[in-house]
Amino acid sequence: MEHFIVSARKYRPQNFVDVVGQQAITNTLDNAIKNNHLAQALLFTGPRGVGKTSCARILAKKINQQNAELSEDEDFAFNIFELDAASNNSVDDIRSLTDQVRIPPQTGQYKIYIIDEVHMLSASAFNAFLKTLEEPPAHAIFILATTEKHKIIPTILSRCQIFDFKRIGVLDAKNYLKIICEKEGITAEDDALHIIAQKADGAMRDALSIFDRVVSFSGKNLTRQAVTENLNVLDYDTYFNMTDLLLNNKIPEVLNAFNTVLAKGFEGHHFINGLASHFRDLLVAKDKITIELLEVGDAAKKKYLTQSIKASIPFLMQAIHKANDCDLNYRASKNKRLLVELTLMQIASITFDGEKKKPANYIIPATFFQALSPAPKKIIKIVQKKVAPLETQKLSEQKPKLEKPVLKSAQRRTSSLSLKSIHQKKVVKKSVVEENFDNHPKDSFTEKQLQDLWISYITFLQQKGERSIASIFATDVPKLEPNFKVSFSVPNKLMEEQFRKGRPKLLNFLRKKLNNYGIDIFVKLNETIEKKFAYTPLEKFNKMKEVNPLLEKLRQTFELDL
Known part of the structure; x- marks a missing residue:
């Protein structure tokens, strides 16, 4: 069996040309050797694995080759002394080194001393090394290498020619x-x-x-x-699929996709940072000038260009901001998974156009994604209990100001004999003409589907804070008539007027959800259901007394007035 040599050793650079990503430094060193302009103390600093020690060895070999009459195969290994400062960091080790420096080389012109991880030397060892480094013999060249330049004392740094190695692209x-x-x-x-x-x-x-x-x-x-x-890394497809779900406001699918990521063993912190980087790359891909900043393959670059068209700049900016906030708060959070899930739900709600004014941390209501209970009448009663009765009371006690529904354009009162009023009547007649939906889809649906969506819309209004109109929509159960006509009853004229004002948005919601643009809603005035709610204190007390007769005895005992 042939002995295996790892690639890091097998393909270690033997010449400056082979060094990857450090062309500026290798060219400088090569020219310094050719022009005999090389300092006697050099410091190679930079991250691990970028070629510091390799460049030091190549330089040590090249220095003597330049002035030698021997072949280039001669590496002058006996003139190169390599010291690991991590394990030889005492004063005695440095004194032993300085004693060797005094002896000139037997062949070649220079003796080269490579001290790796020089920052590991003790303070006393550094001080012992100062004099030799400042005034070395003519035949000695020192090459120091370190990953942590800040740990080297300034007096050493000032005596060295410093080369900063960069990360390899x-x-x-x-x-x-x-x-x-x-x-x-x-x-x-x-x-x-x-x-x-x-x-x-x-x-x-x-x-x-x-x-x-x-x-x-x-x-x-x-x-x-x-x-x-x-x-075990998250590839591009994970972030591409997640971004598609976020752009389409699919919160349930987003949460399931995040759960799949966690099931693979990835941390939420790693995922949200990767998602923020993905949004950054989409932002970069939007401009031809910055597209070169994408450090991805050609196949992935095409995907970024395609998805960047779907994602708007405002969405990407808000998404990056929310992901960054999640990153900052992740370590302090006690429920880290919930923090990431809330962030994803907020990002998925950015492009949702269900509301005109959304708060900063708006999340789409869950009623848009989950099915409701199969008993609409029962749910209507539950919704009615949640609706504030005082708001309904105020509506019923007020006298209706207008007998007929009024359009926004005609809400101001004007004299019936003025020219302005005649002009407004013409405008109202024109605006009454509704859009023609003859060419739009008209899918069939059941009465139950209608009632489920009706309750969903009531819940949506309550979450928005529009409890008054929500209470009106909850006064009755809608009924499906032939030809997709929907009938609904209200107890008084004021509620009828308010219902007509909220009817266009409700109608638009039902048409989109049911994919039927032939739906129309007709409101009826039915005073028999006017006493469905308890408005006055006496009516409320009587309702409570029906449930618990002992309340009447309590009132009489304490002589309470209503």
């Missing part, structure tokens, strides 16, 4: 993985390599380690599905 890492796939005879989807590069988070060594792991899992054929399954 996703596209650079992906392209390097493509080269490795070609060398290893592996076929890989572009999105699969892109996910590996993203998961590495700017570290090439991590990208190669992940690559080895995925190859062990799926063999010589890397697919996006296999990579996401092995790395």
